[in-house]
Every structure is written in C-alpha cells, then in structure tokens.
Amino acid sequence: MAEGGDGAGGSGEDRFIARFLRPIAGSSAALGLLDDAALLTPPEGCDLVLTKDAVVAGVHFFADDPPASIARKALRVNLSDLAAKGADPLGALLALALPKGTPDAWMEAFAAALGEDTERYLCPILGGDTVSIPGPVTITLTALGSVPKGAFVPRTGARPGQAILVTGTIGDAALGLRLRQDGKAAAFAGLSDEQRGHLLDRYLHPQPRLAIAPVLRRYAKSAMDVSDGLAGDVAKMLAASGCGGRIEARRVPVSAAAAEAIAADAGLFRTAITGGDDYEVVACVPHALVHVFTAEAARVGVPVTLIGETREQPGLDVTDAGGHPLDLGAGSFSHF
Amino acid sequence: MAEGGDGAGGSGEDRFIARFLRPIAGSSAALGLLDDAALLTPPEGCDLVLTKDAVVAGVHFFADDPPASIARKALRVNLSDLAAKGADPLGALLALALPKGTPDAWMEAFAAALGEDTERYLCPILGGDTVSIPGPVTITLTALGSVPKGAFVPRTGARPGQAILVTGTIGDAALGLRLRQDGKAAAFAGLSDEQRGHLLDRYLHPQPRLAIAPVLRRYAKSAMDVSDGLAGDVAKMLAASGCGGRIEARRVPVSAAAAEAIAADAGLFRTAITGGDDYEVVACVPHALVHVFTAEAARVGVPVTLIGETREQPGLDVTDAGGHPLDLGAGSFSHF
Structure with missing residues (x-):
C-alpha cells in the first residue's frame, strides 16, 4: 500500500492527467482538470439526468481489445442510458483504474479515441480520477445529461394497451x-x-x-x-x-x-x-x-x-x- | 467473460440492488433505483460541483478493513472535495466492483454504514452500478454538490500576499x-x-x-x-x-x-x-x-x-x- 493514499502517486497522477487527459478535456466546466472538482452551470429550465456504468476487463470487454474500442464502449454505454431517458449529454466524469506498467501507447490510444467520441457526442470530460489497481483495467464513467423540466422518460410509465x-x-x-x-x-x-x-x-x-x-x-x-x-x-x-x-x-x-x-x-x-x-x-x-x-x-x-x-x-x-x-x-x- | 455483458448477471444485479442498495436510496431523485438513470432538479440559482474519486483495495484501503469503514471512506473522500470547493452535497452515484463470492455480511455492513453516512451528510445515493471484478474491491463514487452561482472556490484563486x-x-x-x-x-x-x-x-x-x-x-x-x-x-x-x-x-x-x-x-x-x-x-x-x-x-x-x-x-x-x-x-x- 502506497503511503499518501494514491498508488499512482501524487505527482505521477498529475503528469498522467496533464499528458493524456487534459488535451481532451475541452469544456470550461472541466477547469482544465486543474481543480479537485468540475463546475457546471446547469441549463435553465432543465432537469439533470445522471447515469453511471462501470466496465471491467475480462467481464465487459476483452483485456486485449484495442484501447480505442474500450474507451468508446465505456463512454457509449453511458450515453445509451441518457438517450433512452430522452436526455442530451452535458458531460462526463471518468475514473480510470489501471494496472501498473500500462504502456503509454495504450493510454494514448485510449485518450485519443475518448477525445474523438466526446467531441462527436458533445459530451466533454469534466473531471475524474486516475488510480492504480492490482487487477484488471476498470473504467467507471458518470454521464450527465439534461432534459427540459418534466420531460424525463421513465422506466415506469408503460400502461396496458x-x-x-x-x-x-x-x-x-x-x-x-x-x-x-x-x-x-x-x-x-x-x-x-x-x-x-x-x-x-x-x-x-x-x-x-x-x-x-x-x-x-x-x-x-x-x-x-x-x-x-x-x-x-x-x-x-x-x-x-x-x-x-x-x-x-x-x-x-x-x-x-x-x-x-x-x-x-x-x-x-x-x-x-x-x-x-x-x-x-x-x-x-x-x-x-x-x-x-x-x-x-x-x-x-x-x-x-x-x-x-x-x-x-x-x-x-x-x-x-x-x-x-x-x-x-x-x-x-x-x-x- | 459472461455473455450479456454484466458479470454480476442481470437478475442477480437486480436482486443485489434491491436487497442492499434500495433501502439506503432515500432520495426521490434515485427513482427507487428502478430506472437506468437518476433524475435531479438542480436548486435554482446554483452551480453544480462534481467530483469523482475511486478507491481500490490494497491501494487506498486494506482489503481486510471493516466494510463499514471502507464505505465511509469512499463517500467521505468525495465529500471532502465538495467541502473544499464551498459546495453543499446534493447526492452521489456509486459504482461497486466486487469479486465473486463477496459475503452477504460484507455487503450488509457496507450498505448499512453507507446509509448512515448518506443521512448524516445529507448526500443520498442517487444511482450507480454494481459489477463483478476478477480483482480487488473497487469503489467509485461521484458526488454532486451545489454552490450559489459564482461562489465556487477554485484552486486557482491564490494571489501573492x-x-x-x-x-x-x-x-x-x-x-x-x-x-x-x-x-x-x-x-x-x-x-x-x-x-x-x-x-x-x-x-x-x-x-x-x-x-x-x-x-x-x-x-x-x-x-x-x-x-x-x-x-x-x-x-x-x-x-x-x-x-x-x-x-x-x-x-x-x-x-x-x-x-x-x-x-x-x-x-x-x-x-x-x-x-x-x-x-x-x-x-x-x-x-x-x-x-x-x-x-x-x-x-x-x-x-x-x-x-x-x-x-x-x-x-x-x-x-x-x-x-x-x-x-x-x-x-x-x-x-x-
């Protein structure tokens, strides 16, 4: 167990964020990933829709899948939840748990694909966390979306006929x-x-x-x-x-x-x-x-x-x- | 790799949520954890503050720490980020990656402590995801808070003197x-x-x-x-x-x-x-x-x-x- 809490190491984590994640954090809400938290002004007259899905290597994807595919899947399964609720994406927070020794090339490909997808789907990365894990790559994404007030499409609204x-x-x-x-x-x-x-x-x-x-x-x-x-x-x-x-x-x-x-x-x-x-x-x-x-x-x-x-x-x-x-x-x- | 995506199993996950997590999801925003997403009406005149921290067994806590302590730490490290930004908690989303065979008693103690803390800190669990992991217990929490518009306390505001x-x-x-x-x-x-x-x-x-x-x-x-x-x-x-x-x-x-x-x-x-x-x-x-x-x-x-x-x-x-x-x-x- 690393003293100081974070196995990825304080400054190591900062470099990692600076190198791989800051370039794809396009939104002003992300505060350049330089803060502990993201700041978001919700659109007026809207409700927020929140969803969170985790994907684990060996469970939700194959460990040797291309990192670009893993990134896309991690984001898109969350966007799919937003879509089904009638919500438009506002942004996402990313938690990335990576085994020590994950190659830079893996991260580069992961970040590049995630960056492309966040632009394509207008869902910027607002913040998150990177940690080391003595286990499989585990990616947790929280996506935020908005719906006009009262327009959320629930799972519970079906009626006979x-x-x-x-x-x-x-x-x-x-x-x-x-x-x-x-x-x-x-x-x-x-x-x-x-x-x-x-x-x-x-x-x-x-x-x-x-x-x-x-x-x-x-x-x-x-x-x-x-x-x-x-x-x-x-x-x-x-x-x-x-x-x-x-x-x-x-x-x-x-x-x-x-x-x-x-x-x-x-x-x-x-x-x-x-x-x-x-x-x-x-x-x-x-x-x-x-x-x-x-x-x-x-x-x-x-x-x-x-x-x-x-x-x-x-x-x-x-x-x-x-x-x-x-x-x-x-x-x-x-x-x- | 389990067909159907989720190693915890569709209906298994539902039972797990119903037994352990639904009782502690007190907020109406959580929709009884019966939906794919949470619905939150942000307080008027407020900005949202978002933070996400992941904790991994063997890195951020000891695997044999009491599950109640692990739950409290996972929530509180996120609340600490909100506090430092001047934000009051609105709620949290929980992603729980658990090894197969995690005892029910572990989950009961984890959920009970999390439930107590979410009441103590007025930070209800709004939703999330539970998955299985062929690795260490990994808990990712996303906490949402609110600040009056413009009152976010940044990391970047220090000036000489x-x-x-x-x-x-x-x-x-x-x-x-x-x-x-x-x-x-x-x-x-x-x-x-x-x-x-x-x-x-x-x-x-x-x-x-x-x-x-x-x-x-x-x-x-x-x-x-x-x-x-x-x-x-x-x-x-x-x-x-x-x-x-x-x-x-x-x-x-x-x-x-x-x-x-x-x-x-x-x-x-x-x-x-x-x-x-x-x-x-x-x-x-x-x-x-x-x-x-x-x-x-x-x-x-x-x-x-x-x-x-x-x-x-x-x-x-x-x-x-x-x-x-x-x-x-x-x-x-x-x-x-």
Missing part, C-alpha cells in the same frame, strides 16, 4: 460475441466477411441512439436502453410499470448477418433476444402516436420497429407466428 | 497508517492507547469538513482538500494559481498524539506533512479577512490555523523557526 417499439436491430452484439468466442461454429459458416465484420463491430462499438432522445421525450411513455438482452429488459420495464406484455418473435428486427446465422441455427434467436449489449432503445408508445413517433424517428435517422404490445396481465411472453409463447429454454427465462 | 490557513490537524492519518504498518516502532512507544486509537481512526475515518463550506464561499480566494500531503497539495494549489508561498513548520497544527510521535522521532514531521489522507481543507484568505474567517469557522465548529503566506516567487518553502527552508529529504520534494 401501448405499443412496444425498438430501435435498430437486435442481437448483433450477442452474436458478434459468440462469433468471436467460436468463429468456426457452423452457424457462421455462411456469413460473408462483411457480415462477420458487422457482428463483431456491433459488439465492440455500441452506437448510442442520442438522435432519438427528443422524439422519445415527445411520444414515449416509458423507455430504457437494451443492454442486458431485449426480452429481459422489456420484462424489467413492464414489471417496473406494473403491467405485462407480449413480443412477437417474427417482428423483432434483425440484421441480414444475424438473420443468416439464425437461419443456420434457430437456437441463436434466443441468443439474439437475451444476449445483451445491443444499446438500442425500447419504448412504449400509445398506439395513436406510433405513426408520428415512427416518422419523426426516421427523420432523425433512427429506424424503429413495432414488436409487441403491453397488457394488464403481468409477465412477458415472446410468441411465435401462431401467438403461442415460445419455449426459450428453461431457467434462463425464469426472471421474466 | 495572502494568508494560508488549514483546518483541524495535519498528519494524523499518515501517522496512523505508519502505526498500523509498524506498531512496534520506537516513535509510538510513548503513546497512550487513546492516542494510538486517535491516529488509527483518523486514517480509517476521514471527517469531511462540510461545515466550513459556507465560510469558504465567503472568504477564501482559493482552497483544496488535503488528500495527498499538506506540502504537496499547497504547492499544487499555488502553482495552479501562478504564485508561490511559505509554510512555517512550527505553525502546522498537529494533534497531541502526532506531537508525541514527532517528539520521539523528528523524521515523522516529514511523514505528517507529506503523508496525505488528512482530508482537511487548506485555503488562501486575504490578510484583512483572516480574523473574521477564523471566527466564523470557529462558530461552525471548525478550528483553523494560519500556517503561512503566499508570495510572487514560484515554489513552496517549508521553513524552520529561523525562516530557513527545511531540508525535508532529497527527491521526495522534487515536485514542489
């Missing part, structure tokens, strides 16, 4: 992870290189749906980001809202690559809707508003698909074309 | 750590059990100086919390402010226990002013305001001591009674 819609396509990331773990599996044999690349990229580089935030604020009664698997996350949202629902399996949007893999191995459909890491948004919208919601989402470049409906009876069914609940494997669905 | 003052006593925690590591050292032989207890407790349980926040807002031009050692932190603050200064060694306030140890081993003075973990506040105040600053600090129960003065010439000297810079050991002071 609403449409359930989801952005983008589901299952690419989970199949990308499967492909990475077992690239020789027969299910993937028919995929083109481009299709393989698509699945792998979707696992590595989530695309937070920030563009849809203002549309959610206007039309969605309930929303959350899909990070732990579509079926489980929808079940969670409906339970939190005090209702239940049904998803029609054939309506769940999948990419051409995912469709190819599922056609070769039908069991991968379960992987697709339970696997997680989608970072899409699922929302409940009154039926009368589905048309305008879909049109306005399209206008900001986000495809949305109607996949089911809420109901009074608790629980979530994923149904086949005949309306019968699919048996998606005992145990794994016990928490629905 | 101001008084340097510090709260409480310096060195207890560093000596407590030393005592813990080498309890049989001759320097500690003359200490009473009560004195030993004092030093050990100061290392384990920082006392954030939140009471002085409004006084700092009114009178301090520059301030920071003392976490990495008084000498280094003052040097940092003055460098960030573009000036230098002098601390008189004999004025640095020490407890009776620390004085006893330093009397037995004069070298421990260096430990006291460079060791860190004090979580006191050092501030620069115009001379004309020192009296009223000291009186108002006393009124809120915080003793402050004048320890030196700022100057134009860069750098920091720690001087003996004759005004000569102390030789505090080559190398260790190179970054002043």
